[in-house]
Amino acid sequence: MSRPFYHFENFEARNSLGYLNKRLFTLISQAVEEIFADQELSFVQWVALVSVRDDVADTCAGIARHLGHDSGATTRMIDQLERRGLLTRNRCKTDRRVVRLGLTAQGRAVAKAMTPRVMTFWNAVLKDFSHAETTQLIALLTRLLASMEREVADQKNGEQEETA
């Protein structure tokens, strides 16, 4: 364990990863919802669509894990995508608990049409960043994410030991 980074002198909002992340999340959400507004598609719905297309997740539970969401909320989100004909549900034959998701032709078309919009948006936001800087930012965030996942897992284990 290295010397702690935060201490009472340097710990303030502008300097805090929590605050920066929260603020970024709010702004990104607003901007991205704007991008999808004419398709009445939300950011998480788009992530769900792309996840299914790219075989990252093909079940409700998988998408919920991927997004770090509640499985109940995910069911309802998928309901909407299904109702609008962007994807289909199919009860799995070999494991009858599972409902497998698949894109419809329309779902595929929407995902394809939206991708360049999102890319253009991000390239505009990143226009003053060198590729090296962007790459490094992504690398650091990826490490932070992994570290957070470990931390949350540890918290959970701690609780289980307490109750045991």
Add this chain to the structure above:
Amino acid sequence: MSRPFYHFENFEARNSLGYLNKRLFTLISQAVEEIFADQELSFVQWVALVSVRDDVADTCAGIARHLGHDSGATTRMIDQLERRGLLTRNRCKTDRRVVRLGLTAQGRAVAKAMTPRVMTFWNAVLKDFSHAETTQLIALLTRLLASMEREVADQKNGEQEETA
């Protein structure tokens, strides 16, 4: 404008700032709410408290801007903090639209008691990061935030021109 960073080959979830930020936000929220659970305090309530204490914002509207939140939601959040005796509302004498916020002794105590918890948490998450890396991550995120704010402002101006 530099060469665009994202193109069809490298644009995927694990690589996307939007996805990374969203995922981090979810995990950070869970972890931080956990930290405050015994005080029945949420992350945004804590930010509000600290904002008032440090003179970053002393009105509902100011806190709403600071957090990038809706002013209606902020009113209700402040209601809770007031009801629990952590801060007070005072109608401003010179500008009678404004309600000035101030911490109570209890609010000050809570803010003081929570700070080390949050610091400890972040230091644990960052234990595998050198100070140089953390500093750079914060710097990059700060630049990204500024860039996002410009982008959102531009979007808004664009809309206004359309309707005009």
Add this chain to the structure above:
DNA sequence: ACAAAGTACCTGCCTAGGCAGACATTGCCT
């Protein structure tokens, strides 16, 4: 073979935050 635990899905309930609208007050501009 069978009980127990775990997993996937779905449903009601609750809360936080966004949006639109109302009101009071202030500042600006003619």
Add this chain to the structure above:
DNA sequence: AGGCAATGTCTGCCTAGGCAGGTACTTTGT
């Protein structure tokens, strides 16, 4: 002075997501 936009605050209404519970199914352990 008088109209009018802008600001701060607050209130209903709506939606998304968390939580708890219930059912169906599968896996694991005895």
